[in-house]
Structure formats: C-alpha cells, structure tokens
Amino acid sequence: MAAAGQVENRIVSKKKAHLLGFIQHGVNSHATGMWRHPRDKVGWDFSRPAYWQHMARTMERGLFDAMFIADELAPYNTHGGTSDPIVKYAVQCPTHEPSTIVPIITTATKHLGVGVTLSTAFEHPYSMVRRLSSLDHLSDGRVAWNIVSSYSKSEWDAYGVEMTHRTRRYELLEEYMEVCYKLWNSWDADAIVADKASGIYADPAKVREINHVGEFFRCKARSFVAPSPQGQPVLWQAGSSDRGRDFAAKHAEAIFAVHPTVTRMRHYTDDLNNRLDKFERPPGSVKLIFGAQTVVADTRSEAQEKYERIKACIPAEGALAWMSGHFGLDFSTYDLDEYVQNIEVPGIQGLFESILYARDGAPVTIREAAMIYAQGMGMPVLVGTATDIADQMEVFLDEGGADGFMLAATYTPGCFEEFADMVVPELQRRQRFRTSYAGTTLRENLLQG
Ligand SMILES: Cc1cc2nc3c(=O)[nH]c(=O)nc-3n(C[C@H](O)[C@H](O)[C@H](O)COP(=O)(O)O)c2cc1C
Incomplete structure (x- = not known):
C-alpha cells in the first residue's frame, strides 16, 4: 500500500x-x-480564398493541429455506371485541387498545419517530392501528406x-x-x-x-528543392486493408481511421x-x-434537433451513389433490404467496416447503411452538450487508444466555430487539450503530449 504522501504525489x-x-x-x-443546410457557407464561397482563410483562423483559434x-481525382462513376447522381447531389463534387489552398491556409495562420491528400497513381515521385517540399517551405514546416493510391475506378478512367x-x-x-x-535525403543539412x-x-x-x-520508376536527379523545415512532410495514411495497415505501420507518422x-x-x-x-x-x-x-x-434537446435538421439534408440516391463510389460496387443493382x-x-x-459494425455487428441493410454512411462515413456522431461530447471523447482516448480526432464537417464554417467556442474550452478545463501550441512545425505539435 502506498503511503499517503506518495498517493498525493502521484499525478x-x-x-x-489532438484535433x-x-x-x-x-x-x-x-x-x-x-x-x-440553411447554415452552410452563409456569406461564403468555397472557391474563394476568404472562406479558407476564415476556416483556417477558426481552427487555429481552436488550437487544432491541422x-x-x-481528395479524390474525379467524380465517382460506379452507381448505375454513371456520375450523374454524384453531380446532381453534389456528392463530393465539385472538388477542386487540394494543394492549391495550402499556402492560403498557412499564410492566414502561424501554427495550423495542413494535411493534403495527394495520389501516387498518376504522378511521378519526383514531382510529388518537389511539390510537397515547396509547400513545406512556404508553410514554415506545417505540411502533412496523406498518401493515397486512388481506390476509385473513376479516377483511373x-x-x-x-x-x-x-x-x-x-x-x-x-x-x-x-x-x-532518396530525394528527401539527397541534400545534406550543411550543403x-x-x-x-x-x-x-x-x-x-x-x-x-x-x-x-x-520496377515502376526511374529517377536520375538531384532533388530540385533545398531541404525544407521538416525535411519531409509529416507522413499520414489511412489504408485499412491488411496490406494497408502494414504500409501505415511501416511509413506513417499518423494514421486516420x-x-x-x-x-x-x-x-x-x-x-x-x-x-x-x-x-x-x-x-x-x-x-x-x-x-x-x-x-x-447548449442543451441535449437542442443538439438533437440540430442533428435531425442535418440528417434531413441527406438525399437517399446521393447517399447510395456515394457508397457505390467508395466501395466500388453498383448499389443501384442491389436489393436495398439486403444486409451489408x-x-x-x-x-x-x-x-x-464502419457500417458493418455501425450497430455493434447487428445486421444493417444497404438502405440503412447508406444513410449512416452519408452522414460522415460511419464515424461516431457525438450529439449533445459540450460536456457530453468531452465525456465521449475521453472514453475514446482512454479506452479506444485514440490520440486525437479528425472532426468531419457538417455545415461550414459553423461546425468548426461551434467546436472551437464550446467543446475546446471544456476539453481544456479537463486538461484533455492543449492551451497553446508547443512548437512551430506540424510535427512538433503532433508530438506534443
Ligand atoms: C478514414 C479514411 C479516409 C480516406 N480518405 C481518402 C481520401 O481523401 N482520398 C483517397 O483517395 N483515399 C482515401 N482513403 C482511402 C485510403 O487511404 C486507401 O487508399 C484506400 O482505403 C485503399 O487502401 P486499403 O484497401 O488498404 O484501405 C481514405 C480511407 C480512410 C479509411
């Protein structure tokens, strides 16, 4: 048994x-x-810099890591063999090129990092390194690369x-x-x-x-970019198959699951x-x-009402088309009451798997799965007061092994403003979230305990 003093000292x-x-x-x-949604982008245009500057400043105000x-490279074309429903219901469409907004985000902020999804399928590693290292310079070392290899047929088409x-x-x-x-390591620090x-x-x-x-590439060159602040971007990965998990375990510094x-x-x-x-x-x-x-x-009932309003925006056909795109099957040919x-x-x-286990493994029909998936890819949806949400996040940190959370947008920029203003102070009060950034680079901030 520990002496009283020892117990007191055991902090x-x-x-x-991380957020x-x-x-x-x-x-x-x-x-x-x-x-x-009536609150989505009120007064904002997603294709203009001002929207991204505001979003970035909001996340930095909330001390987010990044x-x-x-991204994906083309509208999905799996559902009914066409991209019609994707275009019709704005299912991740239109989507503009992601790396173009990185400097806009990082010049509007001092600490916020940016994770950028770039596919290896159609770009030579030489130009990938050149682009990412240039972005790492321009951001003072605040870039992460989400490494993807293009899972959707539409991208290859x-x-x-x-x-x-x-x-x-x-x-x-x-x-x-x-x-x-090889390219990232080709310049010595004192070159x-x-x-x-x-x-x-x-x-x-x-x-x-x-x-x-x-087997796949030839490259005879010196890297054209001087060593960047982080040396190489933070490597991020979300592969989830057996092979994908091995790849992540070997290369990634952070994983999104x-x-x-x-x-x-x-x-x-x-x-x-x-x-x-x-x-x-x-x-x-x-x-x-x-x-x-x-x-x-502020109250649970108000949060529930908000949630119902959000769900009411989901178009059933668009939801199915999105699932068809992500999972590579044409769900328009399926009986919607079949179990996933x-x-x-x-x-x-x-x-x-997020929909297979949406109800703890209990059967879920395709029709139900589409609505769950279209809400936010099967992520847990935490609905309630700031206290309720922080309670749930603490369980994910302690029992689930989470190091942090990727917060999926609902209406923007409002959902991030609300999180920064309401949930962040509650997490800080519980000493579950930083009160200032530890470093200047994204890697330093991600390593902050
Ligand atoms: C949470 C999550 C987010 C992902 N986001 C993207 C994305 O934005 N763009 C993309 O092309 N792939 C994305 N993917 C796909 C993966 O990174 C990976 O390329 C794909 O799952 C195929 O690998 P796998 O079979 O090992 O899962 C995501 C996967 C997961 C699990």
Whole structure:
C-alpha cells in the first residue's frame, strides 16, 4: 500500500487529444447534402480564398493541429455506371485541387498545419517530392501528406489508365516511397554555404544525385528543392486493408481511421501496435487519429434537433451513389433490404467496416447503411452538450487508444466555430487539450503530449 504522501504525489497525467478539421476543397465535404443546410457557407464561397482563410483562423483559434484536406481525382462513376447522381447531389463534387489552398491556409495562420491528400497513381515521385517540399517551405514546416493510391475506378478512367489491383498499388507505393526518401535525403543539412565572396552557393558533394532504377520508376536527379523545415512532410495514411495497415505501420507518422464504436477503436489500436513491432517501431510511435463528427448545443434537446435538421439534408440516391463510389460496387443493382454483412467490397475496406459494425455487428441493410454512411462515413456522431461530447471523447482516448480526432464537417464554417467556442474550452478545463501550441512545425505539435 502506498503511503499517503506518495498517493498525493502521484499525478495522473491524462492523455491530451489532438484535433484536426476534416474537409474537402469543394462545395460539400463528407456529410452528404450539407451544401443545402440553411447554415452552410452563409456569406461564403468555397472557391474563394476568404472562406479558407476564415476556416483556417477558426481552427487555429481552436488550437487544432491541422486542417486535413481529403481528395479524390474525379467524380465517382460506379452507381448505375454513371456520375450523374454524384453531380446532381453534389456528392463530393465539385472538388477542386487540394494543394492549391495550402499556402492560403498557412499564410492566414502561424501554427495550423495542413494535411493534403495527394495520389501516387498518376504522378511521378519526383514531382510529388518537389511539390510537397515547396509547400513545406512556404508553410514554415506545417505540411502533412496523406498518401493515397486512388481506390476509385473513376479516377483511373479520368486518366485513361487501366485500374490496377490493390496489391499492385501497394507494391508500387513501396517503391514510390523509396524514391521519395532518396530525394528527401539527397541534400545534406550543411550543403548550402551561400558564400557570396567565393560565389559558391552549395557544395555539390553534399547534394547527391539519386539513380533509382526500379520496377515502376526511374529517377536520375538531384532533388530540385533545398531541404525544407521538416525535411519531409509529416507522413499520414489511412489504408485499412491488411496490406494497408502494414504500409501505415511501416511509413506513417499518423494514421486516420474510422471506427464507429470504442470496441472497434481498441481492436484497431491493438492491431496497429502489434504491426509496429514488425517494423521495429515502438508501440504508440504512430499517432492514431479517429474520425468523429460532433453536433453541439447548449442543451441535449437542442443538439438533437440540430442533428435531425442535418440528417434531413441527406438525399437517399446521393447517399447510395456515394457508397457505390467508395466501395466500388453498383448499389443501384442491389436489393436495398439486403444486409451489408452479406456483401464483400473491392473498395475502401476500412470504411466499409464502419457500417458493418455501425450497430455493434447487428445486421444493417444497404438502405440503412447508406444513410449512416452519408452522414460522415460511419464515424461516431457525438450529439449533445459540450460536456457530453468531452465525456465521449475521453472514453475514446482512454479506452479506444485514440490520440486525437479528425472532426468531419457538417455545415461550414459553423461546425468548426461551434467546436472551437464550446467543446475546446471544456476539453481544456479537463486538461484533455492543449492551451497553446508547443512548437512551430506540424510535427512538433503532433508530438506534443
Ligand atoms: C478514414 C479514411 C479516409 C480516406 N480518405 C481518402 C481520401 O481523401 N482520398 C483517397 O483517395 N483515399 C482515401 N482513403 C482511402 C485510403 O487511404 C486507401 O487508399 C484506400 O482505403 C485503399 O487502401 P486499403 O484497401 O488498404 O484501405 C481514405 C480511407 C480512410 C479509411
């Protein structure tokens, strides 16, 4: 038994949450139909810089780690073999190119990071490194790369390339990363001497030319970009198949995963930590950021009303078309009363699991799944007062193994303003969230305990 003094001195340090705002550079992000909500983008145009500057300042006011920009490269065309319902109901469409808004976000802020989703499918690693390192410079080291390899047939159709199987995409991804690392490491830290007297800017002996000859890529060059503040962007990943989890365990510094219940989060956390061992990385060395959507109000009944209003915006056909796009199946040909538990999908396996377990494993019909999924990809939706939401987040941190939360947008920018003003102070009061940024780079802030 501990002596009284020892008990008093035992300060239990609580894990603090990291927070990111999950958004797309488009008219509608991950809650389908939200563009028509009466509070969505009132007075704002998503295609203008002012909207992004305001959103960035709001997230920075809430001390978020980063704004996280999801992306895909073309409107989905799986549902009925056409992208008509995607265009018709603004299902992640239109979506503009994500890296274009990074400098707008980072010049409007001092600390907020930006996670940018860029696909490896149609871009050579050389230009990917060049772009990301340039963005890392322009942001003073606040960029993360969400590494994706294009899971949707529509993306391959858009580029006129035959879609490859997931296994092949991961093989390519491994080599892709090898080339990126070689380029990022090709400049020594002291390569630049900038000696005006001698006229020597950089020592060529310290800027190595890489000569990569692999199965998928060839690259014979020096990186064209001087070493950036973070050296390389924070590597982020959301692959969720068996192969995808291994890739994340090997390369990622942070992972984005969606699990509807705390039991599934725990399951994922344990699985990921076991995989880290395989790559000689200590458990907990990768930040696990779980998706969550919040609907906050001063009272529970008001929050519930708000939630009902949000759900009323979801168009049933648009919801199905979105599921068809993400899971690579044409749900227009299915009996909507069939259970999703009886179906196998070629698309995003990890997100499909969010609806398989939406009711703790109890059967869910396709019709029901579409409405759950269209709300926010099967993330837990936390509806209530700031106290209720903070209570739930504490459970996810302590029992689910979460290191933080990717907050999926409902109406914007209002949902992030409400979170910053109402939930952040409650998390801080419980010592579950930072009261200031620890560092200047995104990596430093992500590592903040
Ligand atoms: C939560 C979550 C978010 C994702 N966001 C994107 C995205 O914005 N763009 C994209 O192309 N893929 C996205 N993906 C897809 C994955 O990163 C991955 O490429 C895809 O799931 C295929 O890999 P997998 O079969 O290992 O899951 C996301 C996946 C998850 C689980």
